[in-house]
Amino acid sequence: MRLNTTELDRLKTSLKQAGLKPTRQREHVLSVLLARRDHPTVEEVWQRSRTLSRGISLATVYNCLESFVDSGLVKQVNYEREPTRYCPNLRPHAHFKDQETGRVYDIDLPNEVLIQLNSILPEGFRPEAIEISFHGRTKTQNS
Amino acid sequence: MRLNTTELDRLKTSLKQAGLKPTRQREHVLSVLLARRDHPTVEEVWQRSRTLSRGISLATVYNCLESFVDSGLVKQVNYEREPTRYCPNLRPHAHFKDQETGRVYDIDLPNEVLIQLNSILPEGFRPEAIEISFHGRTKTQNS
DNA sequence: TTGATATTTAGAATGATTCCAATTCTTATG
């Protein structure tokens, strides 16, 4: 989780492009999020951010993640009323939650599926977002 | 919300078929839920159930709704971390939330859409349920 | 009718998230 200057500059740039002041905490939380392609909760992001030299408060992790979502840098995933999870994958995708492991997988959404889904809406319905979540079991070998 | 004997018998029967003891409270909560095709929260179901002669506790409304969901009599709908809503429509359907009114609409899911959605899953993924939620705006005339 | 089991209940407890008000940063401008 130690960043070299190039990576740091890249982070600063994407924060600025998103209209966010590049603070030490935001850079760190964003790098933590991008470092793994999974779907951590706020608490998990906080744990992973503990390495930050002078520490970081839970409230700040909440703040950072909220501003990232607002500015489109990450997405949120909710399963029932479980703690919200955060997802750095910006392509259109669905989620599949394995009930045995609790792990959430990204499922790419082909454009034709999105088109077909929009076509089932009655006239006058203007969707701004769509969320598709499966849950079930997987029989895969990759942990 | 007053029930005649025939309707009451019908409710008792569906509760029994679902493996639930037909109590006064369950009959009432279920009838409240079936009376309108909307998506009330627990609090709203409780308000609508207040007519019950000796009253009903919030805890019981939670209990009833949970047992209905467990036995397949109703479905749950969640938008982000807002209070859970309950839905008496058992056909496969998606939800569309109008951001202006907060109202949730049912959108029927044609079988071909379900088939196409299952086809995007990698091998070994066995879905047990799928949840599809739109949100956006509607330009309809019906309130 | 009665006993075994299930349900109801009020209120306390939980837990994710939001709010608050004080401190510390960032950055544009002189």
Place this chain on the structure above:
DNA sequence: CATAAGAATTGGAATCATTCTAAATATCAA
């Protein structure tokens, strides 16, 4: 570089949907 205005961070308190608890009550098979 210094500074001031606005932003971000912070620990702790507050919120609020939901779950838990344990005692009272209801259901139903025998």
